[in-house]
Amino acid sequence: MESSPLTKTADLQSRQYRYLDIVMAFFVAVLIVSNVASSAKIVDLGFSLFGIPLAFDGGTLLFPISYVFGDVLTEVYGFRASRRVIWTGFAALALSSLVFLLLRFLPAEAAWENYAGTAAYDAILGGMSTGGIALASLLGYWIGEFSNSAVLSRMKVAMKGRHLWVRTIGSTLVGEFLDSLVFVFVASLTGVFGWELFVTLVLTNYLFKCGIEVLMTPVTYLTVRKLKKSEAVDAYDVGISFNPFGGNKKD
Incomplete structure (x- = not known):
């Protein structure tokens, strides 16, 4: 649905939407669950691509949905609404890391120590609170999501709203590459993953995430169409700032 000129500007921010909070809730839930899964298990599919084993962290199964x-957020509601949701997700990830950090230092109950134990907790969930997965997830997520949103937003204006699939896939190629590279680099630097897995994890994370984006394109199209119709909005980010920290100055 093509928007009127007034819906292409910042006054979209003053409107109330029926489904924005629901989309944000699922977005944050995906982030938290995938973050835990990333630390919980490394999956190996048992075969290689161009000589590189296809192994990836568990979060790769779900994180691409974010x-x-x-x-959807950027295409329907615009970059500014997306920026708010991205920061909400960032805060939720930081909070989950603080909770796991607190649990790490609280004394263990005797029976739990016998069948599970602090060592097991540290090996699986400890990285989420001690630099490792926590820092890697936060930095990768922050850089990747903002890059994805900004690229899609600029492409929408440049392409005058046409060819949604080009914009979603194109922005994902940029965002997921930066996300995967930063995530695996920081996680390897802090000892969560071994450096011998660096190329494998970056490549498989990137290919897998981009593949899911391509497969989800029909769902993205359907969701975007329904939301634009239900919310009566189709945001075009003309004359706004793409600064992740806010601001009104045009980029």
Whole structure:
């Protein structure tokens, strides 16, 4: 649905939407669950691509869905609404890391120590609170999501709203690459993953995430169409700032 000129500007921010909070809730839930899964297990599919074993962290199964949500948010509501949701997700990830950190230092109950134990907790969930997965997830997520949103937003204006699939896939190629690279680099630097897995994890994370984005394109199209119709909005980010920290100055 093509918007009127008034819906292409910042006054979209003053409107109330029926489904924005629901999209944000699912977006944040995907982030938290995928963050835990990333630390919980490394998956190995048992075969290689161009000589590189296809192994990836557990969060790779779900995390790409956050980019689908990110595409929907930016396409329908615009970059400023997406920026608010991205920061909400960032705060939720930081809070989850603080909770796992607190649990790490609280004394363990005797029976739990016998069948599970602090060592097991540290090995699986400890990285989420001690630099490792926590820092890697936060930095990768922050850089990747904002890059994805900004690229999609600029492409929408440049392409005059045409070819949604080009914009969603194109922005994902940029965002997911930066996300995967930063995530695996920081996680390897802090000892969560071994450096021998660096290329494998970056490549498989990137290919897998981008593949999911491509497969989810029909769902993205359907969701975008329904939301634009229900919310009576189709945001075009003309004359706004793409600064992640806010501001009104045009980029």
